[in-house]
Amino acid sequence: MQETTLCLSVGHHLPYSMSDSNTTDFTNPSTFILLGIPGLEAAHIWISIPFCAMYTIAVLGNFTILFIVKMDPSLHAPMYYFLCMLAVTDLVLSTSILPKTLGIFWFNSSEIDFSACLTQMYFIHCFSTMESGIFLAMAFDRYVAICDPLRHSTTLTNPVVAKIGLAVVLRGGMLVLPHPFLVRQWPYCRTNIIPHTYCEHIAVVKLACADIRISSYYSLSVAFFVTGVDVFFIAMSYTQILRAIFCLPTKDAxxxxxxxxxxxLCVILTFYIPGLFSFITHRFGHNVPLHFHVLFANVYLLVPPMLNPIIYGVRTKQIRDRLLQSWLVTWCRALFPESRTEQSKRHSTLS
Known part of the structure; x- marks a missing residue:
């Protein structure tokens, strides 16, 4: 109710046509109005600079991970297959919000079609759920590799990895599917102004002038079920992993x-800690300013996709070596290009 009241008060400061259209009674709005970051409208251009930089790094980094794994046959292993799934999920997740957010910041393109809003909501929550499932699959891979290494190649075969990936996709898709259908059935008779940069589930549902307890309870149930189950099994896996590590004979080992x-572990922390903080402040931080909620909700969806390829690129030796090798080859070709004579000799030899 606090956010809805704020929406109504903001509507009085909008241009007449927009304000007039949003005070009219309606049950099925054709469009929603995304305000961006309420209270920080004057700083939208400046906020867009780090947002755009984070998105650019995320896109380049995740595509680099996908390219390296595809081109190097030695990386065709379960750990790197899961890493590719994570890269694709991060790309979809960040792309689901940032183009529209930048449109609001740069061009004041605040309108979004009702169906497009529901689609965006579905993709955000669906791929967030998938990402949590991928982290669980990666924890299982590390558990088998360290606690039972002799059976790793026979346990995590390519068909098993494919089935795990399919299960992660189906779980995310099916659990989140009721969200847009529940949101679509509510009447929106007060306003269609969303004080956010994207169609976040709670921000949209709070605009309905109906009993939204079903949507609220289902959302909480899915969040607790997915996060609770995944974090529990990840913690169990790493408890066994740490026990196996401490049983090794030498410090170097x-x-x-x-x-x-x-x-x-680093990417798990960058995903779950901001997510938990955002959830707690959104549900219980009623005294936290709205612009902080919205700003952190964007950072939460942009920072992990940006950091994940950097962390894996720096911490994983195989990826780091392959990346350095690619850079060296590129620089060598740029600095010492073949002469036309050498190219013709090579082509004549090949022919």
Missing amino acids: RLKTFGTCSSH
Whole structure:
């Protein structure tokens, strides 16, 4: 109700045509109005600079991970297949919000079609759920690799990895599917102004002039079920992994083995800690300013996709070596291009 009241008060400061259209009674709005970051409208251009930089790094980094894994046959292993799934998920997740957000910041393109809003909502929550499932699959991979290494190649075969990936996709898709259908059935008779940069589920549902407890309870149930189950099994996996590491005879062996898990632990922390903080402040932080909620909700969806390829690129030796090798080859070709004579000799030899 606090956000809805704010929406109504903001509507009085909008241009007449927009304000007039949003005070009219309606049950099925054709469009929603995304305000961006309420209270920070004057700083939208400046806020767009770090947002755009984070998105650019995320796109380049995740496509680099996909390219390296595809081109290097030695990386065709379960760990890197899961990493590719994570890269694709990060690309879709960040792309689901940022183009529209930048449109609001740069061109004041605040309108979004009702169906497009529901589609965006579905993609955001669906791929967030998938990302959590991928982290669980990666934890299982590390558990088998460290606690039962002799059976790793027979346990995590390519068909098993494909089935795990399919299960992650189906779980995310099916659990989130009721969200847009529930949102579509509510009447929106007060306003269609969303004080956000994207169609976040709670921000949209709070605009309905109906009993939204079903949507609220289902959203909470899915969040607790997905996050609770995944975090529980990830914690169980790493409890067994740490026990196996501490049983190793030498310090070097313990450090080397733990190094294979460090990148995974880092990306887990960058995903779950901001998500938990955002959830707590959104549900219980009623005294937290609205612009902080919206700003952090954007950062939460942009920072992990940006950091994940950087963490894996720095912490994973195989990816780091392959990336350095690619850069060296590129620089060598740029600095020492073949002469036409050498190219013709090479072509004549090949022919």
